[in-house]
Amino acid sequence: MxxxxxxxxxxxxxxxxxxxxxxxxxxxxxxxxxxxxxxxxxxxxxxxxxxxxxxxxxxxxxxxxxxxxxxxxxxxxxxxxxxxxxxxxxxxxxxxxxxxxxxxxxxxxxxxxxxxxxxxxxxxxxKTTEIIKIGEYTFDFRRQLLQFKNEKEIQLTHREAHLLFHLYKNRNEVLDRSIILTKLWGNDDFFSARSMDVFITKLRKKLSQDSSIQILNVRGFGYKLVC
The missing domain is CATH 3.40.50.2300 (Response regulator)
Structure with a gap:
């Protein structure tokens, strides 16, 4: 059983x-x-x-x-x-x-x-995902840590880590806004969309040390992680 x-x-x-x-x-x-x-x-x-x-x-x-x-x-x-x-x-x-x-x-x-x-x-x-390389960053999804080269590790929140993980899985492709909202926020209403915009801004800042990495806003569709 x-x-x-x-x-x-x-x-x-x-x-x-x-x-x-x-x-x-x-x-x-x-x-x-x-x-x-x-x-x-x-x-x-x-x-x-x-x-x-x-x-x-x-x-x-x-x-x-x-x-x-x-x-x-x-x-x-x-x-x-x-x-x-x-x-x-x-x-x-x-x-x-x-x-x-x-x-x-x-x-x-x-x-x-x-x-x-x-x-x-x-x-x-x-618990099962391995460490991921995103440009010059190392992303430890399980521990929710982001590290640029050999600098100090950056602690991500639970939602930041999952958002970054889904962006990475769909890297260089547009990630549909409504899909990610439904997966991580449970729905795609106004409040969830506003909250996700805040988390995207935070991730951009935390990834800003590598100029080759961008999170693009594809108006009307969603976001794209370019790396």
Whole structure:
């Protein structure tokens, strides 16, 4: 029998939490349901979940605070935020503190399950990918590190590393904007597109020491990594 993947779910609405738990369990996940951020952090410390689904607005400790504390100990575990918030700054804050994806309430269970599976697959890919050469840079995807020649290593965020990896896989070809948004952000709405533009700008800066490398914006289509 295939071993079940353990997911930690922090949701303070009992009815919604139970619906999510039962739905995920029908897909062969083992779900640890916690009613607030403090219980969730204690449960995280005592178990070994493979993915976290965190409600943003929770009593005692909100989802963003919980994610910050967990990221101090583990920068690899995938985190999905559940939120009723839709302001751009809230979405960006979630990504900035280490979130990998977010879902705005109300959402469909099928969408949540697809995003969970995508994140778990990407995490597995990250563990198996070898070191990549991009121009004069060495890109260690697994450790999320970028290094120019023999200079100091640059730490990338989880999303920066995955974005660069997908650009590299499609190097010298146009990477469709909607495809990369769907793969890494879960959808191609306005908030996700704005967030991706910010990450592209950050990657350009971090790759700027090698003038032969460019990330081109192909208007109306997407981006192209030239190297």
């Amino acid at each position: 295939t071993e079940k993947t353990t997911i930690l779910l922090a949701e303070d609405e009992p009815a919604l939490g139970q619906i999510i738990k039962e739905s995920l369990e029908t897909r062969n996940f083992n779900v640890l349901l916690c009613e607030d951020g403090e219980v969730a952090f204690k449960t995280y410390k005592e178990t070994e979940p493979k993915l976290l689904v965190l409600d943003v607005m929770m009593p005692k400790k909100d989802g963003f605070t919980l994610a910050k504390e967990i990221r101090k100990e583990n920068d690899e575990i995938p985190i999905i935020f559940l939120t009723a918030k839709s302001q751009t700054k809230d979405v960006v804050e979630g990504f900035t503190i280490g979130g990998n994806d977010y879902l705005k309430k109300p959402f469909s269970m099928e969408e949540l399950i697809v995003r969970i599976n995508n994140l778990l697959q990407r995490t597995q890919l990250q």
